[in-house]
Amino acid sequence: MRKILAAAATLGLAGLGVIVPATAAQASAACDTAWRNAASGYFYAYDYDSCSGTLGLDDDNDANWSDTSGSFQSGDNDDAQSILHKGTSGMAVKVYRHASYGGGHTCLKKSEYYMDDLTGHTYTDGSGVNVSISSHKWVWESDCGKFLNS
Numbered sequence: 001m002r003k004i005l006a007a008a009a010t011l012g013l014a015g016l017g018v019i020v021p022a023t024a025a026q027a028s029a030a031c032d033t034a035w036r037n038a039a040s041g042y043f044y045a046y047d048y049d050s051c052s053g054t055l056g057l058d059d060d061n062d063a064n065w066s067d068t069s070g071s072f073q074s075g076d077n078d079d080a081q082s083i084l085h086k087g088t089s090g091m092a093v094k095v096y097r098h099a100s101y102g103g104g105h106t107c108l109k110k111s112e113y114y115m116d117d118l119t120g121h122t123y124t125d126g127s128g129v130n131v132s133i134s135s136h137k138w139v140w141e142s143d144c145g146k147f148l149n150s
């Protein structure tokens with residue numbers, strides 16, 4: 001799903017207090033708000049669609065969302081339904097189907113801001129991204145075989 005924020009940024013209007021049109025999808029509006037309120041430099045994952053129910057946030061990598069260390073633990077594994085990128089380095093966030101950066105992957109670019117509903121998106125191995133992410137890593141876009149919005 002395309003994002004209002006991205007469109008505004010493309011036009012150079014981001015940060016100028018541009019009012020989101022009333023016709024904007026509610027889901028995107030919720031993630032726009034979440035993005036504006038997010039901590040700079042961090043990747044967020046959410047329990048539900050529309051950037052709702054924060055599972056965790058991380059300015060680093062986490063090789064295992066089902067262990068007991070790092071920003072994502074135990075129940076966070078195979079649970080994310082929306083994700084958000086507020087990194088500042090220009091790197092993308094690469095999310096993986098399995099722990100230890102295994103299985104298929106897809107990436108969320110800095111310029112994509114967020115994906116408010118992972119349903120219907122697939123990893124490079126063809127399996128669904130929704131409620132399936134098990135590890136993540138910050139990488140340069142050249143290290144991504146696939147992007148969520150492409």
Ligand SMILES: [Ca+2]
Nearest residue numbers: 064069070072
């Ligand atoms: Ca972890």
Ligand SMILES: [Ca+2]
Nearest residue numbers: 097132133134
């Ligand atoms: Ca998984």
